[in-house]
Every structure is written in structure tokens, then in C-alpha cells.
Amino acid sequence: GAVVSQHPSRVICKSGTSVKIECRSLDFQATTMFWYRQFPKQSLMLMATSNEGSKATYEQGVEKDKFLINHASLTLSTLTVTSAHPEDSSFYICSARGPTGQGATDTQYFGPGTRLTVL
Amino acid sequence: DAKTTQPTSMDCAEGRAANLPCNHSTISGNEYVYWYRQIHSQGPQYIIHGLKNNETNEMASLIITEDRKSSTLILPHATLRDTAVYYCSSNNQAGTALIFGKGTTLSVSS
Numbered sequence: 163g164a165v166v167s168q169h170p171s172r173v174i175c176k177s178g179t180s181v182k183i184e185c186r187s188l189d190f191q192a193t194t195m196f197w198y199r200q201f202p203k204q205s206l207m208l209m210a211t212s213n214e215g216s217k218a219t220y221e222q223g224v225e226k227d228k229f230l231i232n233h234a235s236l237t238l239s240t241l242t243v244t245s246a247h248p249e250d251s252s253f254y255i256c257s258a259r260g261p262t263g264q265g266a267t268d269t270q271y272f273g274p275g276t277r278l279t280v281l
Numbered sequence: 282d283a284k285t286t287q288p289t290s291m292d293c294a295e296g297r298a299a300n301l302p303c304n305h306s307t308i309s310g311n312e313y314v315y316w317y318r319q320i321h322s323q324g325p326q327y328i329i330h331g332l333k334n335n336e337t338n339e340m341a342s343l344i345i346t347e348d349r350k351s352s353t354l355i356l357p358h359a360t361l362r363d364t365a366v367y368y369c370s371s372n373n374q375a376g377t378a379l380i381f382g383k384g385t386t387l388s389v390s391s
Contacts, residue, residue: 166324196378206325206381208373219377255324257379269315270379272324 164260165189168273175246176281182242183276185256191236192258196270197229200253212239246280253277284308285369290386293363299356301385303369306350312372315379316343316354318365318387325368325381328354359389 165188175181185195193214198206210220210231218231230242239258243250257270286304293299305314313332317325329336329343331352336343342355356363368384 164327168324194377205368205383208378208380211378253322257324269327269330271327272317274324275322277322 164271166256166258166271166273168256168276170276171274172277174279174281177247178245180242180244181246181278182240183254185239185273187237187258190260193236194259195233195239196257197231197241198255200255206255243278248280251278251280284371285382287369287382287385293359293387293389295361295389295391296358299359299363299387301354301367301387302351304351305369305371308371314345314352315370317368317370319368320365361389361391363387364389
């Protein structure tokens with residue numbers, strides 16, 4: 163149980179275009195999902211917290227107009243990187259707060275990640 | 282900033298126990314400590330979590346000191362597939378999401 167998927171796993175786009183990444187909780191409902199970014203040889207950096215039916219909460223230094231987050235249902239959150247530039251190339255990972263009843267409710271389960279390359 | 286600190290790297294022989302330490306002296310009394318591991322180019326995999334008591338599951342054991350200032354993740358019989366970056370994590374200041382330090386790169390060799 164507690165499986166999270168992401169799509170696509172890998173995307174290459176041209177500078178100036180927008181890219182949408184989907185994050186789904188497959189076997190549980192997640193009122194809260196999270197988006198992280200990871201640059202090579204670095205740790206995960208929290209970008210934003212996504213709550214179903216409300217606006218996302220962005221971490222300091224993350225541009226909300228550039229990284230659009232939509233959490234329209236209890237199993238789906240999307241991250242859209244708008245007007246992507248080469249410096250946005252990174253590994254984007256989502257996670258979902260696990261279902262109640264599986265230990266502490268803060269347990270986050272992570273997706274496999276999306277490798278974005280902007281040319 | 283992450284509230285956990287870990288050694289940068291550790292080595293372990295296959296079949297031996299791997300003991301990965303984590304310092305979290307600033308976490309509050311009701312904050313859980315979570316352990317994840319990440320194999321190259323994959324999402325982090327949940328391992329175990331704990332608050333005060335020691336915990337054990339099919340993957341590992343977690344030993345938390347009585348003062349909760351540190352903990353140790355134990356992989357009882359490390360295999361080559363346990364080679365990964367291991368993260369000890371806790372909540373951010375808002376208490377809403379997990380944040381990660383730099384982790385420990387564990388290398389298991391035969």
C-alpha cells in the first residue's frame with residue numbers, strides 16, 4: 163500500500179515552454195501532497211505543500227507564478243513549470259502524506275521522480 | 282534548515298550490520314524522526330519512523346536515545362542492494378512537511 167506515481171518519468175523541453183508533471187496516490191487518498199526538487203549530488207529541497215481544494219503553500223524563494231500547483235482531487239496533484247529555462251533542469255519529486263491508520267499521519271510516501279531537462 | 286545532521290559517508294561489508302547515526306538535538310518533544318533512503322535517480326523510499334521507543338520492521342531497526350537527541354538506524358545484515366543515500370528527517374518549522382539534510386551515503390561492498 164501507499165504507492166505514489168509520477169508522470170512523466172523523464173521530459174526534455176525547449177526553453178520557454180511549459181511542462182506539466184502529474185503526481186498520483188494510487189491506493190489511498192491524500193489531502194496533502196508535497197513537491198520537492200533535487201539538483202545533482204544534493205538533498206531534496208521542499209518547494210511547496212499542496213492541499214486538496216485550496217491554494218498551495220510555497221517555500222521561501224520558490225516562485226509561485228513559475229511553479230503552478232493544482233491539487234484538484236484527493237489522488238492527483240500537478241506541478242506545471244512555466245516558461246522553463248535551463249536552470250529549471252532538475253529532478254522533481256512529489257510525495258503524499260500517508261493514509262491514517264498506517265502509523266504517524268506525517269509519514270510521506272514519495273513518487274519515483276521526474277527528470278526535467280530544459281534545452 | 283534541516284534539524285538533522287549525519288555523517289557524509291559510511292562503508293559496510295556485505296552481511297554485516299550497518300549502523301547509521303543521526304543527530305537531531307533540536308527537534309521538539311512531539312516530533313517523529315523518519316528515515317528514508319534514496320537509490321540513484323529514484324524517489325526516496327520510506328524505511329521506518331519513531332518518536333521515543335525503539336522500533337523494528339522488516340527493513341530495519343531504529344534506536345532512539347532516551348533524551349531524543351540522536352538515533353541510529355540499523356540494517357542488521359547489509360546487502361549490496363542497500364547501497365544508497367540514507368536520510369534522517371523531521372518536520373519543517375511549520376510542522377507541515379518533512380525536510381531533509383544531506384544524508385549519509387552508505388556503500389556496501391563484498
